[in-house]
Amino acid sequence: MLDIQKIRADFPILTQKVNGKPLIYFDNGATSQKPRVVIDAITKYYEEINANIHRGVHTLSQLATDAYEASREKIQKHINAQYLHEVIFTSGTTQGINLVTNGFASLLKEGDEVMVSALEHHSNIVPWQMLCEKTGAKLIVIPMNEKGELILSEYDRLLSNKTKIVAVNHISNALGTINPIEYMIEKAHQVGAAILIDGAQATPHLKPDVQALDCDFYVFSGHKICGPTGVGILYGKEAWLNKLPPYMGGGEMIKEVTFEKTTYAELPHKFEAGTPNIADGIVLGTAIDYLNAVGFENIQQQEKELLAHATKRLLEIEGLKIYGTSEKKTSVISFNIEGIHPYDIGTIIDKLGIAVRTGHHCAQPIMNYFNIPGTVRASFSFYNTKEEIDIFVEAVKKAKMMLS
Template structure:
C-alpha cells in the first residue's frame, strides 16, 4: 500500500493554496506535477555538469554524455526495447509522431491507406492528414461507439493490402478509454502495415512493453510522467529507423559532410540533430526511476480506486453525464451537466482551488461525435486522494446551483 501523505510531501506544489483554497490538482492528463527529486536533478545538472554532449573530450562533456546515455538506457529497459539505439530523444509525443510521418513521406504512394482512430488527439490526426495530402495516400478512420470504445469489427473491415500504417493511442486523453492495442497491432501486421502507438496518456499509468506489443513505433512525453516539459521518447524498431530518412539536418546526425555529399550517423544520432534538451533527457531518467520506486502496480491500484470513487460520487449529481463508459479505463472522468457549459463549471470550481481541464481536449472529433462543445475532464494521478475528489464533487454541486 502507498503512503499517500508521504508521497504528497514529495511534490512541493501540492502543498500550496490557489485562490485561498488548498490546491486540488486534477489536470494530470495535461501535465503531471514534479517530485522534489526531479526538481533537484534539474538544478544538479546545471550546477555540476552543464556541457554539450557527444562532442567534447573535456571532463564535463564526458560526464554529461555519460548521464544522457545512461538515461537512454533507463528508458530502453523501462519500455523493454531490444536496443538502446531504438530509443530516440524528442521534445515530446508530437515531435515523435511528426518524425515518423516525415519519414513515411518517402514511402507512401497515391492510393495507399493510413488508418487512424476516432479517439485520437489532434497530434495524431493532423500530421497524418498532412502526410496524406503530400503523398496522395488516403486517411481511413476507425469509428467509435457510445461508450467511447473503438469498434473492432469496423477496424478489421478497414484493413487491406492497401493499409500501410495504423496509428492509434494507447489510452484516450479525452475519455480515458484503454484501447486493445496489442490485438490491433497483430491485425495490422497481418496485412503488412506498420503501427505507431501514441503512448502519451499511457506511460503515467503503466509500463509499456514494446517487444510484447510488437509495435513498430511508440511515442510518449516526459512531462506527463513526472518529468520535465520539452522531453519525450520515440521508440522505433531498428529496421524501421534504418529505413526512414533523417527528420532534420544539422550537427550530430552526420558522419561526414562535404559540399558534394553528406553521409548520416548511425542510430540513434541519425534522428537527433543539434544540441538536445540535455538536462531534460537526463532528468527524464530520474523521473522514470522515481515512478518505478513507487511501483506501477501500486500506482494502478491507487488510481483504480480513485476512478471508482469519482465515478460513483459524480453520478449522484442529477443531470451529470460521464463520457467514456467503456470497461477498460485509466483514471480519467470526462463529464458534463445538462444545460451548463463546461467552461463555466471549470471557472467556478477553480475559484475553490480545483484544477480541471475544460474544452475539447485537442480531440474535437470525439466532441463532434457526442454533439457537445467539450467536457469537464478530471484526470487523477497516484498522488491524489479520495478526499480531494470529495472536494471536487462538492465544488461541482455548488457550481451547478449557481449556474442553474
C-alpha cells in the first residue's frame, strides 16, 4: 500500500492554493504533475553539465552525452525493447506518430488501406488522414459501441490484405477505455499489416512490454508520466525503423555529406536530427525511475480504488451520465449533467480550486458519436485521494444547483 501523504509531499504544486482553496488536480489525462526529484534534475543538468551531446570531446559534452544515453537505456529496459537503438527520442507522442506516417508515405500506394479506431485522439487521426490524402490510400475506421468499446467483430471484418498499418490507442484519453491491443496486434499481423500503439494515456498507469505485445511501433510522451514537457519516445522494431526514411534532415542524422550525396547515420540517430531536447531527455529517465520506485502495481491499485469511489459518488447525482462504461478502463471519468453545459461546470468548480478538463478532449468523433458538445473529464493519478474526490463531488453538486 502507498503512503499517499508521503507521495503527495513529493509534488510541490499540490501544496498550493487556487482561488483561495487547496488545489485538487484532476486533469492528469492532459498532463501529470512533477515530483521534486524531476524538478531538481532539470536544475542540476543546467547548473552542472549543460553542453551539446555526441559532438564534443570536452568533459561537459561527454558527461551530457553519457547522461542522455543512460536515459535511453532506462527507457529501453522500462518498455523491454530488444535493442537500444529501437528507442527514438521525440518531442512527444504527436511527433512520434507523424514520424511514422511520414515514413509510410514512401510505402503506400493508391488502394492501400490505413486503419484507425473511433476512439482515437486527433493526433492519431489527422496524420493518417494527411498520409491518405498524399498517397491515395483509404482511411478505414473501427467502430465503437455505447459503452465506449471497440467492436472487435467489425475490426476482424475490416482487416484485409489491403490493410497496411493499424493505429490504435492503448487507452482512450476521453473515456478511459483500455483497448484489447494484444488481440488487435495479433490480428493485424495475420494480414501482414504493421500496427502502431498510441501509449500516451497508458504509460502513466502501466509498464508496456513491447516485446510481449509484439507491436511494431509504440509512442508516448514524457509529460504524462511525471516527466517534462517537450520530450517523448517512439519505439519501433529495428526492421521497420530501417525500412522508413529519415523524418528530418540536418546534423546528427548523417554519416557523410557531400553536395553530390548524403548517407544517413545508423539507428537511432537517423531519426534524431539536430540538437535534441537534452535536459528533458535526461530527466525523462529520472521520471521513469521515480514511477518504478513507487511501483506500477501500487499505482494501479490506488487508481482502481479512486475510479471505483468516484464512479459511485458521482452516480449519486441525479441527471449525471458517465460516458465510457467499459469494464476494462483506467482512472478517467467523463460525464455530463442533463441540461448543463460541461464548460459551465468546469468554470464553477475551478473557483473552488478543482482542476478538470472540459470540452471534446481532442476526440471530436467520440463526442459526435454520443451527440454531445463535450464532457467534464476528471482524470485521477496515484497522488490523488478519496477525500479530494468527495470534495469534488460536493463541488459538482453545488455547480448543478447554481446552474439548474
